[in-house]
Amino acid sequence: MPENEALPDESQFLELSHVRVARGERIVLHDIHLSIRSGEHVAILGPNGSGKSTLILTMTCQVYPIAQPEMRVRIFGRERWDLTQLRKHFGVVSSGLLGAELPGERTAVTTGLDAVIAGFFSASTLWPNLYVTSEMRDRAWEALERMEAGQLAQQLVGEMSAGEKRRILIARALVHRPRQLLLDEPSNALDLAAQRDLRETLRKLAAEGTGLVLVTHHLGDILPEIERIILMRDGRIVGDGPRAELLTEPRLSELFNTPIRIGRDDQWLHSW
Numbered sequence: 001m002p003e004n005e006a007l008p009d010e011s012q013f014l015e016l017s018h019v020r021v022a023r024g025e026r027i028v029l030h031d032i033h034l035s036i037r038s039g040e041h042v043a044i045l046g047p048n049g050s051g052k053s054t055l056i057l058t059m060t061c062q063v064y065p066i067a068q069p070e071m072r073v074r075i076f077g078r079e080r081w082d083l084t085q086l087r088k089h090f091g092v093v094s095s096g097l098l099g100a101e102l103p104g105e106r107t108a109v110t111t112g113l114d115a116v117i118a119g120f121f122s123a124s125t126l127w128p129n130l131y132v133t134s135e136m137r138d139r140a141w142e143a144l145e146r147m148e149a150g151q152l153a154q155q156l157v158g159e160m161s162a163g164e165k166r167r168i169l170i171a172r173a174l175v176h177r178p179r180q181l182l183l184d185e186p187s188n189a190l191d192l193a194a195q196r197d198l199r200e201t202l203r204k205l206a207a208e209g210t211g212l213v214l215v216t217h218h219l220g221d222i223l224p225e226i227e228r229i230i231l232m233r234d235g236r237i238v239g240d241g242p243r244a245e246l247l248t249e250p251r252l253s254e255l256f257n258t259p260i261r262i263g264r265d266d267q268w269l270h271s272w
Contacts, residue, residue: 010076013038013090013180013211017072019065021054028054029065030235038076038179039211043222043243046232047256052215053094055232056184059213060092076179087122090180091173093166108158112149112168115157116140119172136175143171146208147201163194167201180211187221199223217256219247224267231255 014036021029029051036042046052057063058073061083065071075081076089110118110125117140121130144150149167152160157168166186173181183202187195199221206212206225214221222229222243229246231239233255239246247269252260263270 010179011038012036012077013040013075013213014059015072015074016058018068018070019058019073020068020071021058021063021065023054023063027066028235029058032058032237034230034237034240036180036213037211039209040228041206041212041223041226042214042228042230043226044213044215044230044232045217045219045222045255047217050232051235052217052232053184054235056092056094056182056213056215059182061086084122088176089178090182091170091176091178092182092184093169093173093186094184108156110157112152112155112157112160112164112171113137113140113144115168116143116171116175119175139175139177140171143174146174146205147171161194162189163191163197166190166194166198170201174205174210178210180213181205182213182215184215185217186214187216187218195220219252219262219269219271222247222269 012035014034016032016034019029019032020027032055044052044055054063058065059075061081065073073079075086107124114126117132117136118124118126120136123130126132141150144153147167147170149164149171152164152168157165160168187198190198202212203223203225206223212226214226216222227243229239229241229243230237231246231251238255239251247262249260249262252262252271260271
């Protein structure tokens with residue numbers, strides 16, 4: 001499918017029905033039903049081991065559900081995808097830092113710009129056999145500017161801070177101008193200043209129309225723009241609705257099986 005070809009259903013990002021996923025001998029997702037509109041801002045919240053990351057892997061076709069007659073997985077209206085083509089329509093940023101995301105000895109001595117351009121090829125660096133067009137370079141610069149990271153273009157990845165690496169990761173995910181961005185624990189390993197910068201950048205992307213699916217167990221990661229909350233526990237969706245109904249002390253105390261107190265600062269939440 002060419003990058004500019006119309007999708008079967010551009011209005012619906014994801015449709016899951018009767019989805020069960022096994023990792024080894026253990027069922028880790030149980031009968032998942034979930035729909036997410038294209039451009040929607042959603043947070044998936046739950047304790048460690050609740051199945052959040054496996055759900056993201058299912059969305060990105062990196063793990064596959066157990067085959068059964070009633071099971072359905074549709075992404076932008078299609079049940080089957082070439083993964084290379086699929087990545088042109090949504091971007092993924094997982095919790096690892098750049099060294100983990102881009103394995104290979106060249107990663108640390110790759111410039112920020114080259115690391116972003118390499119995102120077109122899902123590669124760790126610009127290997128000599130890769131043909132880079134002028135449009136790719138322009139889009140890489142565009143993605144860096146959207147992340148307010150133009151100053152990192154010529155800096156070596158190995159010399160970047162954790163927050164700078166995270167900006168490069170997100171810029172890589174943006175090079176295809178995706179309709180939807182999936183972020184798995186994006187603030188992990190970031191200090192307070194880097195967390196604040198990341199959240200403000202994600203707010204900007206949301207305002208520009210990029211849909212966000214944010215996986216986290218930190219209330220502070222949930223942007224004010226995110227109005228829909230999905231709660232997960234033990235591989236099941238146990239809540240799906242407006243933030244005002246689900247982000248309450250009783251619901252979160254039950255979800256995390258410990259007393260939770262919620263503080264509010266303007267539009268932001270924090271817990272202890």
